[in-house]
Structure formats: structure tokens, C-alpha cells
Amino acid sequence: xxxxxxxxxxxxxYPDRRGALLPALYVAQEDAGWLxxxxxDRVSNAxxxxxxxxxxxxxFYSMYKHRPMGxxxxxxxxxxxxxxxxxxxxxxxxxxxYGLEPGGTTxxxxxxxxxxxxxGACDRAPAMLVDTDFHSDxxxxxxxxxxxxxx
Amino acid sequence: MEKFLLKNIxxxxxxxxxxxxGAGGYGSLNKALQMEPSDIIAEVKAAxxxxxxxxxxxxxxxWDFASRDTKFPKYLICNADEGEPGTFKDRPILExxxxxxxxxxxxxxHALKSERGYIYLRGxxxxxxxxxxxxxxxxxxxxxxxxxxxxxxxxxxLSVHQGAGAYICxxxxxxxxxxxxxxxxxxxxxxxxxxxxAWGMPTIVNNVETLANIPLIVSIGAEKYAExxxxxxxxxxxxxxxxxxxxxxxxxLPMGTTLKEIIYDHAGGVRGGRExxxxxxxxxxxxxxxxxxxxxxxxxxxxxxxxxxxGSGAVMVFDDTVCLVKVCWRAMKFFEHESCGKCTPCREGxxxxxxxxxxxxxxxxxEGDIELLQDIxxxxxxxxxxxxxxxxxGVVLGFIKNFSDEFMYHITNKKCMVNKDSQSAG
Numbered sequence: 001x002x003x004x005x006x007x008x009x010x011x012x013x014y015p016d017r018r019g020a021l022l023p024a025l026y027v028a029q030e031d032a033g034w035l036x037x038x039x040x041d042r043v044s045n046a047x048x049x050x051x052x053x054x055x056x057x058x059x060f061y062s063m064y065k066h067r068p069m070g071x072x073x074x075x076x077x078x079x080x081x082x083x084x085x086x087x088x089x090x091x092x093x094x095x096x097x098y099g100l101e102p103g104g105t106t107x108x109x110x111x112x113x114x115x116x117x118x119x120g121a122c123d124r125a126p127a128m129l130v131d132t133d134f135h136s137d138x139x140x141x142x143x144x145x146x147x148x149x150x151x
Numbered sequence: 152m153e154k155f156l157l158k159n160i161x162x163x164x165x166x167x168x169x170x171x172x173g174a175g176g177y178g179s180l181n182k183a184l185q186m187e188p189s190d191i192i193a194e195v196k197a198a199x200x201x202x203x204x205x206x207x208x209x210x211x212x213x214w215d216f217a218s219r220d221t222k223f224p225k226y227l228i229c230n231a232d233e234g235e236p237g238t239f240k241d242r243p244i245l246e247x248x249x250x251x252x253x254x255x256x257x258x259x260x261h262a263l264k265s266e267r268g269y270i271y272l273r274g275x276x277x278x279x280x281x282x283x284x285x286x287x288x289x290x291x292x293x294x295x296x297x298x299x300x301x302x303x304x305x306x307x308x309l310s311v312h313q314g315a316g317a318y319i320c321x322x323x324x325x326x327x328x329x330x331x332x333x334x335x336x337x338x339x340x341x342x343x344x345x346x347x348x349a350w351g352m353p354t355i356v357n358n359v360e361t362l363a364n365i366p367l368i369v370s371i372g373a374e375k376y377a378e379x380x381x382x383x384x385x386x387x388x389x390x391x392x393x394x395x396x397x398x399x400x401x402x403x404l405p406m407g408t409t410l411k412e413i414i415y416d417h418a419g420g421v422r423g424g425r426e427x428x429x430x431x432x433x434x435x436x437x438x439x440x441x442x443x444x445x446x447x448x449x450x451x452x453x454x455x456x457x458x459x460x461x462g463s464g465a466v467m468v469f470d471d472t473v474c475l476v477k478v479c480w481r482a483m484k485f486f487e488h489e490s491c492g493k494c495t496p497c498r499e500g501x502x503x504x505x506x507x508x509x510x511x512x513x514x515x516x517x518e519g520d521i522e523l524l525q526d527i528x529x530x531x532x533x534x535x536x537x538x539x540x541x542x543x544x545g546v547v548l549g550f551i552k553n554f555s556d557e558f559m560y561h562i563t564n565k566k567c568m569v570n571k572d573s574q575s576a577g
Contacts, residue, residue: 013310021333022330056334057332060491061316061317063315079236079435079481080478081236081394083481084469084473084478117316118236118238118275122237122394122467124399125393132277132278
């Protein structure tokens with residue numbers, strides 16, 4: 001099923017087609033890793049919604065990406081519990097080890113890093129998502145080991 | 152106390168329908184399908200269940216309002232957007248006990264005569280989405296969801312709607328906006344969602360934990376349920392405990408268990424035997440307490456008397472190594488990021504508060520900054536559509552009220568009283 005059809009199918013779950021907009025943006029994002037103007041236009045066509053509506057919604061939510069991402073997206077939490085348990089030093093560590101800045105991508109395109117607001121794992125802080133995989137109890141030692149799984 | 156919400160979750164297969172049914176699951180649904188919808192609502196009312204999302208509104212009363220509205224269809228939405236820092240209490244239900252939630256939703260749908268439901272799941276829980284979607288598929292296959300549930304002529308369809316990283320969507324009207332495919336921004340109330348909600352129709356939004364309590368009420372009856380916890384706020388409650396304790400995690404305890412018992416008896420006390428400095432009792436938006444306030448029962452009635460709130464029951468414990476100015480700054484950075492921008496006092500005020508806290512924390516505080524923080528916070532309080540602004544302001548006011556010495560030390564000495572040797576960076 002191409003993404004146009006996949007998006008059209010989502011509308012069956014909602015009383016009107018606009019209800020499917022958030023899941024449709026996820027479908028488009030999964031296709032290319034980010035939401036290009038072309039991807040937004042495709043969503044707009046599939047749901048028959050104005051382009052401004054689609055863009056206005058897509059830019060409101062922090063999990064939609066508006067520029068190309070690395071092959072793997074690291075979303076690291078630095079909110080209060082993670083901060084207390086050392087997340088800030090992990091940010092510095094990633095900078096030193098991979099040249100990876102918050103909001104940036106490594107030169108080889110392997111990782112992008114996004115600082116996340118609360119990942120809901122405060123009991124196992126610090127924690128991160130790599131793509132859709134959850135990793136917790138991070139330290140400078142084990143974070144490298146975990147990231148080595150992502151080529 | 153016998154576990155109900157977290158029953159059987161140590162079992163690695165606890166999320167499967169087979170295991171759930173094996174442990175007695177869906178028995179309450181079969182019982183509820185023999186009952187009249189109005190009788191279920193009466194039972195929930197009599198049980199005294201109060202919403203577990205933070206506001207503590209009586210669930211039976213909310214249902215009653217919705218059921219009196221004659222418009223159809225009615226929508227039932229599960230609020231699984233737990234995004235408050237410190238809060239992860241719903242996660243074990245979503246990831247390990249999804250059929251309890253589904254059973255609670257089907258019973259609720261029958262009571263409310265709703266035929267369409269959504270689980271609004273925060274985007275940050277991708278694993279929960281996989282678990283929930285599988286559980287929903289299993290429930291359809293066994294006839295617990297669909298057009299004719301258990302052959303009783305009751306129809307209910309359920310799907311997961313995944314949010315995309317906006318804390319404000321935990322607020323019920325912003326959540327409804329988001330489910331309709333809009334920017335998640337709160338709506339002015341009234342009209343309340345129970346009358347004018349999703350797509351303009353009556354809509355009930357209940358938290359995961361609230362809905363997960365429904366099968367218990369149906370199974371043991373209102374009278375027995377009301378014996379758990381305390382009379383004003385009955386039932387079991389999930390508490391998520393984090394930061395400086397020996398055993399952080401989610402604990403299912405009777406409502407009204409004291410903060411002291413939670414920290415010392417269940418979470419193992421302050422880590423490394425260190426000194427307790429401060430506790431946030433209900434998630435980052437609830438005002439901080441000093442150690443002499445921890446004798447307080449954790450419920451919707453007693454915490455407000457101590458100047459705080461139960462919120463989501465997310466206990467954050469800080470020992471004497473933690474800089475509270477820094478905690479306050481980080482909390483405000485969160486509120487600034489998450490303000491939806493609809494109301495000027497919240498949109499501008501949270502950024503301004505963060506800015507001042509950042510300079511105090513970084514060693515550049517000025518005389519008069521504490522008064523300025525209070526002035527800005529009071530200019531936000533009560534002047535916004537939703538409680539996000541009030542929450543942000545309350546955090547600052549709570550920290551200043553209870554720990555003004557620490558803020559003063561930062562401003563006067565240009566450094567932190569905890570890490571005296573270094574100027575900590577903001």
C-alpha cells in the first residue's frame with residue numbers, strides 16, 4: 001500500500017478526515033525520516049486539507065521533524081529526574097565522543113540528537129529513546145555500548 | 152494491600168489476553184453487561200471514585216452529566232498522555248496490563264452508551280502503542296470489542312491515537328483538539344466536554360488509572376471499594392516515586408497513604424542514607440514540600456491543606472546534594488517549552504521566569520529578583536485558559552516560599568550553597 005492509500009485508510013477511524021491528520025503525519029514521517037514540503041503536500045492531498053492547516057499542525061508538535069535526520073534518532077531526556085541522575089554529563093559526553101550537539105547530526109549521518117522533555121521513565125533515569133527503542137539507567141560507559149547496536 | 156491495578160504484572164506474559172483471562176480478567180465486563188447502564192453509573196458514584204489524572208473530579212458525577220445529554224454519538228477517550236515530569240504511573244498498565252484498561256473502557260462505554268473510543272497515547276511511549284494495538288486486536292478477536300460484545304448487543308470500537316510530543320495535550324480540551332487533528336490548545340469552559348467535546352458531541356475523557364479502577368468497582372461493589380483508602384478519596388492509587396530514593400518505581404497503595412510511608416517504607420528511604428531536603432508530591436507542577444510536611448496523607452483533600460496537591464501522585468524526592476534553584480529552573484524550562492502559546496501570561500511569563508531563574512542559577516542573580524519572580528508568577532495565576540500557567544507559577548511560588556534562603560544565597564554569593572566550590576551552569 002503506498003502512503004497515499006495508507007493515509008486514506010486511517011480516516012476510517014475518525015468521523016471526519018481531519019481526525020486522521022496526526023497519524024497521517026507519522027505515516028509520512030516514517031516514510032522518509034522527516035517531513036519535507038513534498039511530504040506535507042502529500043498529506044494535504046490525501047486528506048484534502050489546506051496546506052496551511054497541515055503545516056500549522058505539523059509544526060506545533062515536537063515529534064515531527066522538519067529537516068533530514070541521521071539514520072538513528074537519539075531522544076535523550078534531561079528533565080528534572082534525568083538531570084539529577086546525570087543526563088547533562090551525557091549530553092557533554094555525546095558531544096565529545098561523537099561530535100553530536102543537541103539538535104545536530106553526526107558528520108557521518110549516523111545519529112541525530114534531540115533533547116526530550118520527560119520520557120516517562122523517571123524511575124530509571126537517565127533515559128533515552130533511540131528510534132523507537134527505549135534505553136534506561138544510562139551511564140557514560142553503557143551508553144556507548146547501547147549505541148554501538150545502531151550502525 | 153492486595154494489588155489490583157498492577158496485579159500479575161511480574162508475569163512476563165501479563166499483557167496477553169490469555170493470561171489476563173486466566174487471572175480472572177473480563178469477569179467484570181460479563182457482570183457489567185448484565186447491568187443497566189444507569190446502575191453502573193450509580194455504582195461508580197457510590198464508590199466515590201475521583202479522577203486519577205490530577206484534578207480529582209468525581210468520576211460518577213462526570214459520567215452522570217454525560218449520560219443526561221441526549222446527543223449521540225458519545226465519545227469515550229482514555230487520557231494516556233502522561234507527560235508530567237515525575238509521572239510514569241500509567242506506564243505499567245499500558246505496557247503490562249492493557250486488557251485491564253480495555254475492560255475498564257468497554258464497561259464505561261456500556262454505562263455511557265458510547266460506541267466509539269480512543270486511547271490518546273503520548274508519542275514518547277512507542278512500546279506501549281505496540282502492546283495496546285496487539286491487545287485491542289486480541290479483544291476484537293475474542294468479541295470483547297466490536298459490534299455485538301459478548302453477544303449482548305452492545306457495540307464499542309476502540310483505537311489508539313498517538314500524540315506527538317505536546318504536554319498540553321494531557322489537558323482534556325487540548326487533547327480533544329489534538330484528536331480532531333488540530334494544534335492541541337485548550338478550549339474555554341463551559342461548555343464542558345461532557346456536553347460539547349470531540350466533534351461537538353458529548354465526550355468523556357478519563358485517565359488510564361481511573362478507567363482501570365472501573366472493573367474493580369464492578370467486581371467488588373461500591374461498598375467494599377469505598378473501604379479501600381480513606382472515606383473522602385477511596386480506592387487504590389498508583390504512586391510513581393523517583394529521584395533520590397533507594398527504590399524508585401510505581402507503587403500501588405491505598406489512597407491516603409502518607410508521603411512518609413511512601414518514601415521510607417516502600418521506596419526504601421533517601422538514597423545512601425542522605426538527608427531529605429525537599430519533596431514534590433504530585434508531579435513537577437505541584438508545589439514543593441519541606442521534610443516536616445511529609446506526614447501528610449496523599450490524597451485530594453489533605454495535600455491542599457499543606458499548600459500542595461496530589462496531582463498525578465508522582466513523588467519526587469530531593470536529598471541535600473540537589474540544588475533546588477536548578478530544579479526550579481529546569482522545571483520552568485519545561486513549562487516554557489510546553490506552553491501552547493494561546494494565552495499571553497503563560498506564553499510570555501514562563502519564558503520570563505525561566506530567564507530569571509537561569510541567571511540566578513548561573514551566578515548572575517540581582518537584588519529584587521525574588522520579588523520579580525513572585526510578581527510575574529502572580530500575574531500568571533488565574534489568568535489562563537488551562538492549568539498549565541497556574542502550575543508553572545505555583546512551582547516558583549512554592550520553591551520561593553519554602554526555600555527562599557537557597558535562592559538568596561545564590562543571588563548574594565553568586566554561587567550554589569550545595570556545590571559551594573563551583574558556579575553551576577544554567
